[in-house]
Amino acid sequence: MPLMISIVFSFVIFCIETSAVMVAPMEFDLAHYFGVGISEIGYLVSIFAVSASICGVVFSLVLFKFSKKKVLLWMIFVFLVGNILTGFAQTYAMIAIGRFISGSSFVIIIGFALNIAMGLTSEENHGKIASIILAGFLFAPAFGIPLVSFASHFLEWRYLFHLVSLILVVSFVFVAWKVPATQAIEASFKNEFVSFGRVTLWMGYLTIALLTASVFAAYSYLVPIYENISHIPASYMPILFFLYGVCMVVGNFIVGRLAHQHVISIQVIGFICLACVFVVFALWADSQIFAFVCTMGMGLFGLALNPAMVTRIVRSSNNSAFVNVFMAVVANGGITLGSYLGGLALQKGFSAVSPLQIASFLALMGFLSVLPYLKERF
Known part of the structure; x- marks a missing residue:
């Protein structure tokens, strides 16, 4: 059921x-x-x-x-x-x-x-x-x-x-x-928000925000990168985005199966891989092959980490409805932040690959936000 x-x-x-x-x-x-x-x-x-x-x-x-x-x-x-x-x-x-x-x-x-x-x-x-x-x-x-x-x-x-x-x-x-x-439950504001006094919950929220921000700092500006730097024909872009989505789905189910026993370690590995993908993409964005490979990597190691993120939040809280709603709000905020930072860098005249550089920095911050909890059991 x-x-x-x-x-x-x-x-x-x-x-x-x-x-x-x-x-x-x-x-x-x-x-x-x-x-x-x-x-x-x-x-x-x-x-x-x-x-x-x-x-x-x-x-x-x-x-x-x-x-x-x-x-x-x-x-x-x-x-x-x-x-x-x-x-x-x-x-x-x-x-x-x-x-x-x-x-x-x-x-x-x-x-x-x-x-x-x-x-x-x-x-x-x-x-x-x-x-x-x-x-x-x-x-x-x-x-x-x-x-x-x-x-x-x-x-x-x-x-x-x-x-x-x-x-x-x-x-x-x-x-x-x-x-x-x-x-309907006999709930109180105190019971609903008791989890919000836990540092581990807020660190989990921070990690989610950094993940979505890093992904969307790059994702929001992939088309101009493909067109102006990688010189990928427009006819190939739907295929590229489709493959990106397929990789996300595959990564999502892999992470979902591993999240129970490796909820923190899989996030650490994921952020390391994601940061490396963005760095490589930024360095060799003029290569169509690297553009394809790195786009697949974004799918496998980016939002595919979500099941581990959700598992961590649930275990850090009392699984109240508001905890889960606020998690979605935080993720939404990360999307907005990442898109804004990537656009701001371009608006200020930085390199055309600056969104990828920002994405790599945010992924590194995500890695650092998880690292202190590597030895803890969730």
């Missing part, structure tokens, strides 16, 4: 993550339809991310006493409302509101899905369960976005949002059907 529920949750996360980032391959279509610039369309991603961070914290504070299954269903419904509004948007303001509404439930869905699944399985299986659920994140860039990009050549952009909405309706039904009912 936990396996089936985890697969259902993974599918839900695949849908909402695809919806979250599917604006990117449709930027030109959206800009043309709404009569705005590409930067304004890019702001839609920022609006989603800000809403996810702020509303995620606020909602979790309000909803933690309620039945987790009911909260999850309501949040999927809220996301669905925002996605439908986005699909029917006639103005830029309307699509921005739709993105904000969908974003408001994003991290709650992730946090409560993890919380429910972890509560249904034994501790030694937490890593495996996390790898299955979080695979939805990785399938989105590997399969969801390429499919959206392909379908956008044949369908108007709004029909793609409607398609995601339809799939979310099916997901809603599966969650309502397959996930066992959970009772």
Whole structure:
């Protein structure tokens, strides 16, 4: 039963993550339809991310006493409302509101899905369960976005949002059907936040932030690096990103199987490998072969470490819903920070490979954040 529920949750996360980032391959279509610039369309991603961070914290504070299954269903419904509004948007303001509404439930869905699944399985299986659920994140860039990009050549952009909405309706039904009912709990703010006094939990959050920041400092600017330095033809880039996604999925499941017994050591090794990948990429970015190999390395050693991160957070806490929601907020903050730092370096006139250099530095910081706990048992 936990396996089936985890697969259902993974599918839900695949849908909402695809919806979250599917604006990117449709930027030109959206800009043309709404009569705005590409930067304004890019702001839609920022609006989603800000809403996810702020509303995620606020909602979790309000909803933690309620039945987790009911909260999850309501949040999927809220996301669905925002996605439908986005699909029917006639103005830029309307699509921005739709993105904000969908974003408001994003991290709650992730946090409560993890919380429910972890509560249904034994501790030694937490890593495996996390790898299955979080695979939805990785399938989105590997399969969801390429499919959206392909379908956008044949369908108007709004029909793609409607398609995601339809799939979310099916997901809603599966969650309502397959996930066992959970009772509202007699919880208090003190019990919910007791884990936040632990240094190990905050160090775990720091590591997650550094991981996502390092990956997205590089990932956000791969296209200009491919085009201007590696001189990879545009026709090869979808294949490259697809292979990147496949490597993430493979790495995710490997880490998930190892996370129970090697939760810290696998993070240490992962950060070392990730930092080396970024250094090599920065030094030999003008080589197409190195660009391909290093992109695969980013997939294997980057976000694929997430199951180990989640296992560490769960073991450092009481597995409260807010702990998991805040973990998603921290990861979201890391994404924003990494993208900002990479862009800032380029804006200030640094080398075109400066995002890779920043990514390597952040990966090194991630390694240092884990190193003190190498001999401790989680």
